[in-house]
Amino acid sequence: MSAKHKKIKVLDLFSGCGGLSFGFESVGFEIVAGIDNWDDALKTFQENHKNAKAFNLDLGNPDINKIKKDIGSVDVVVGGPPCQGFSISGNRDLNDPRNSLYKGFVKIVKAFNPKVFVLENVPNLVSIGEGKIKSEIIKDFEKLGYEVKYKVLLASDYGVPQNRKRVIFVGVKEKNNFVFPETLFSNNKDKVTTADAISDLPDKDLEDGTLLVKKPLSKYQKNMRAINSKIYNHKITSHDQKTIDIISLVPDGGNYKDLPEKYKNSRKVNIAWTRFNSTKPSPTIDTGHRHHFHYKYNRVPTVRESARLQSFPDGFIFLGSKTSQYKQVGNAVPPLLAEAIGKNILKLFN
Ligand SMILES: C[S@@+](CC[C@H](N)C(=O)[O-])C[C@H]1O[C@@H](n2cnc3c(N)ncnc32)[C@H](O)[C@@H]1O
Structure with a gap:
C-alpha cells in the first residue's frame, strides 16, 4: 500500500459498542483498538470491527506503558469519557475519583501524542459553571500542545432520525484547521x-x-x-x-x-x-x-x-x-x- 493510501489510525477510548468507531471506519479510518471496561459492549465492538483489538481495561487507572506497547502508534484518539465529577457550579476537583476517567483520557492523549483528538460528551458540559468546565478542558489540552475547537452538534442535522445533541471537542497539534461539518438537513x-x-x-x-x-x-x-x-x-x-x-x-x-x-x-x-x-x-x-x-x-x-x-x-x-x-x-x-x-x-x- 502506498503512503498516499495508508489509512489513518484511530484509538477509541470508552469505545462502548463502537458507534463513534463505526462512523470513522465508514469514511476510511483504520480502527486500531477500542478500550472499555464493559465486556458485552466490547464483544459487540469486536463483532463489528473485526480488524481492531478490543481491550477490557479500567481507564480510570490506565497502565499507559502497557497500553502503548499493545497498541503502538496512532494518528487520532477519540472518545467520550464519563464526566460525572464536573459539578453544575463549574468547580472541578481533579482529585475527585469521578474525574479519574477524564484524567485517563488526557493521560492517554499525552502518551500517544496523536495529531488529532476528538472528545465527545453531553452538551451541557459547555454551559455548566458559565463555561468554566469547557475552558478548563481546553486549557488541559493546550498544555499538551493542541489547539482546540468545540461545537454542539445536533444529530438530525446530519441525517440521523433523532434530535440528539452532543458537544464535540477537536484538538489538533499546533494549528487547528478543522472545520465542523456543515449541516446537511437543517430544514425541519x-x-x-x-x-x-x-x-x-x-x-x-x-x-x-x-x-x-x-x-x-x-x-x-x-x-x-x-x-x-x-x-x-x-x-x-x-x-x-x-x-x-x-x-x-x-x-x-x-x-x-x-x-x-x-x-x-x-x-x-x-x-x-x-x-x-x-x-x-x-x-x-x-x-x-x-x-x-x-x-x-x-x-x-x-x-x-x-x-x-x-x-x-x-x-x-x-x-x-x-x-x-x-x-x-x-x-x-x-x-x-x-x-x-x-x-x-x-x-x-x-
Ligand atoms: C457514552 S459510552 C461510549 C459510547 C461510544 N463512544 C459509542 O459511540 O458507542 C461511555 C463508555 O464508557 C465506559 N466506561 C465507564 N467507566 C469506564 C472505565 N472506568 N474504564 C473504561 N471504560 C469505562 C462505559 O462502559 C461506556 O461504554
Missing part, C-alpha cells in the same frame, strides 16, 4: 423522520437473521439495509395490560399531557408516556428506560428500531442480554454523526 421538513427510519420493521419478534422481504419504504431504510438485509435484535417487549391501556390513549407524537387526569402523573418524569412522532426525528434514544413508545404500536421500540434511530445499519449486530443491548445502543454516538465529523478530520491528513 427535510429531516429523516421516525417513520422513515422504522416503518418497515414489523410488530412481531423476528428470529435473528430473518431476511426482510418487505421492500424498503424510504431512502433511509434502503441505506440502513445496504450492508445486510437480514434483521437481528428485533425482539418485542411485552408490557403489562395497564401499560398497554395507558399508552394506547396517547396519539402519535403525544405524551403524558394527552392522558386523562387519573394517569397524567402516573410516572414522575417529564418524558413520561412519550410516543415518537412519526413525522419528526425521535427524541434522544435512552438506554432502555421505557418512557418512549413506538409512534404506532403500544410498546417501546425494539433494540433494532432504536439502533435504526441511532443510524446503525442493520448489519451492525448487538451482543449480550436485551437490557445490555438497549444500553449499548443508547450510549452510542450515532454513526452518521461520527461519519460527518470523521470526513472533515480526514481532510486534516490530506
Whole structure:
C-alpha cells in the first residue's frame, strides 16, 4: 500500500459498542483498538470491527506503558469519557475519583501524542459553571500542545432520525484547521423522520437473521439495509395490560399531557408516556428506560428500531442480554454523526 493510501489510525477510548468507531471506519479510518471496561459492549465492538483489538481495561487507572506497547502508534484518539465529577457550579476537583476517567483520557492523549483528538460528551458540559468546565478542558489540552475547537452538534442535522445533541471537542497539534461539518438537513421538513427510519420493521419478534422481504419504504431504510438485509435484535417487549391501556390513549407524537387526569402523573418524569412522532426525528434514544413508545404500536421500540434511530445499519449486530443491548445502543454516538465529523478530520491528513 502506498503512503498516499495508508489509512489513518484511530484509538477509541470508552469505545462502548463502537458507534463513534463505526462512523470513522465508514469514511476510511483504520480502527486500531477500542478500550472499555464493559465486556458485552466490547464483544459487540469486536463483532463489528473485526480488524481492531478490543481491550477490557479500567481507564480510570490506565497502565499507559502497557497500553502503548499493545497498541503502538496512532494518528487520532477519540472518545467520550464519563464526566460525572464536573459539578453544575463549574468547580472541578481533579482529585475527585469521578474525574479519574477524564484524567485517563488526557493521560492517554499525552502518551500517544496523536495529531488529532476528538472528545465527545453531553452538551451541557459547555454551559455548566458559565463555561468554566469547557475552558478548563481546553486549557488541559493546550498544555499538551493542541489547539482546540468545540461545537454542539445536533444529530438530525446530519441525517440521523433523532434530535440528539452532543458537544464535540477537536484538538489538533499546533494549528487547528478543522472545520465542523456543515449541516446537511437543517430544514425541519427535510429531516429523516421516525417513520422513515422504522416503518418497515414489523410488530412481531423476528428470529435473528430473518431476511426482510418487505421492500424498503424510504431512502433511509434502503441505506440502513445496504450492508445486510437480514434483521437481528428485533425482539418485542411485552408490557403489562395497564401499560398497554395507558399508552394506547396517547396519539402519535403525544405524551403524558394527552392522558386523562387519573394517569397524567402516573410516572414522575417529564418524558413520561412519550410516543415518537412519526413525522419528526425521535427524541434522544435512552438506554432502555421505557418512557418512549413506538409512534404506532403500544410498546417501546425494539433494540433494532432504536439502533435504526441511532443510524446503525442493520448489519451492525448487538451482543449480550436485551437490557445490555438497549444500553449499548443508547450510549452510542450515532454513526452518521461520527461519519460527518470523521470526513472533515480526514481532510486534516490530506
Ligand atoms: C457514552 S459510552 C461510549 C459510547 C461510544 N463512544 C459509542 O459511540 O458507542 C461511555 C463508555 O464508557 C465506559 N466506561 C465507564 N467507566 C469506564 C472505565 N472506568 N474504564 C473504561 N471504560 C469505562 C462505559 O462502559 C461506556 O461504554
